[in-house]
Amino acid sequence: MSDQSLNKDRGARHLSLPQIGEKGQKLISNSTVLIIGMGGLGCASASYLNSSGIKKIIICDFDSVDATNLGRQILFGPSDIGKLKALAAKDHLEKINPEIDIQAITKKINGQELITTDFERSTIILDCSDNFNTRFEVNEYCVKNNHYLVSGSAIRFEGQYAVFGNDYKTSSCYECLYDQQDESFEDCQGNGVLGPIPGMIGAMMAIETIKIICNIDTQKGQLNIYEGLSNEWHQINVKKRNNCSICN
Numbered sequence: 001m002s003d004q005s006l007n008k009d010r011g012a013r014h015l016s017l018p019q020i021g022e023k024g025q026k027l028i029s030n031s032t033v034l035i036i037g038m039g040g041l042g043c044a045s046a047s048y049l050n051s052s053g054i055k056k057i058i059i060c061d062f063d064s065v066d067a068t069n070l071g072r073q074i075l076f077g078p079s080d081i082g083k084l085k086a087l088a089a090k091d092h093l094e095k096i097n098p099e100i101d102i103q104a105i106t107k108k109i110n111g112q113e114l115i116t117t118d119f120e121r122s123t124i125i126l127d128c129s130d131n132f133n134t135r136f137e138v139n140e141y142c143v144k145n146n147h148y149l150v151s152g153s154a155i156r157f158e159g160q161y162a163v164f165g166n167d168y169k170t171s172s173c174y175e176c177l178y179d180q181q182d183e184s185f186e187d188c189q190g191n192g193v194l195g196p197i198p199g200m201i202g203a204m205m206a207i208e209t210i211k212i213i214c215n216i217d218t219q220k221g222q223l224n225i226y227e228g229l230s231n232e233w234h235q236i237n238v239k240k241r242n243n244c245s246i247c248n
């Protein structure tokens with residue numbers, strides 16, 4: 001089968017969706033995303049975006065695969081243990097979709113490095129990291145450079161995701177949710193999490209990313225929280241905080 005025919009068939013079920021169609025699939029095939037963190041959230045969102053036929057995925061993760069990752073980081077298997085996650089993920093994703101352009105960044109990226117990295121203006125940023133420092137830095141970068149931010153996290157039986165941007169003059173940012181002085185943050189790092197929770201949230205992040213790309217309405221500034229034990233969703237509207245030091 002030719003590459004052209006394969007790509008057409010890959011997008012076939014999108015073509016029959018009126019909200020996407022040929023126009024939307026073309027937008028998808030011209031889009032670039034940056035995924036920060038290749039843990040459970042990153043593996044799931046990268047897998048779906050890769051298979052959707054997106055043009056380019058930039059993967060950013062400085063960590064290596066270890067055995068404790070295998071229960072939820074579904075791109076990796078035993079033969080990946082010890083390999084850099086960004087490179088192992090690139091390998092697996094390219095096998096599934098050889099047409100995609102995947103760039104792996106294997107260093108820890110901070111706000112300063114984001115500023116000096118030359119991303120296309122339209123790049124959508126998925127924050128799949130596992131710590132608040134990175135999340136605040138990524139948010140600041142997105143606000144200053146008008147990037148859409150699709151943010152997700154997972155812990156225990158709970159997961160959450162939200163879309164911010166890209167009109168930060170009028171809408172809230174990730175930092176509006178929190179006050180950086182708050183000491184009560186709980187990182188997912190080192191805490192327990194049910195394996196499929198980051199998978200589900202990562203898939204939701206891929207859905208929201210495709211909606212942004214195809215100009216389908218998204219509920220921006222809405223935090224969507226899933227409680228796995230009671231199987232309940234609830235939403236919080238993140239209001240723009242007047243004293244937010246990032247988006248004001």
Ligand SMILES: [Zn+2]
Binds near residue numbers: 176245248
């Ligand atoms: Zn803000």
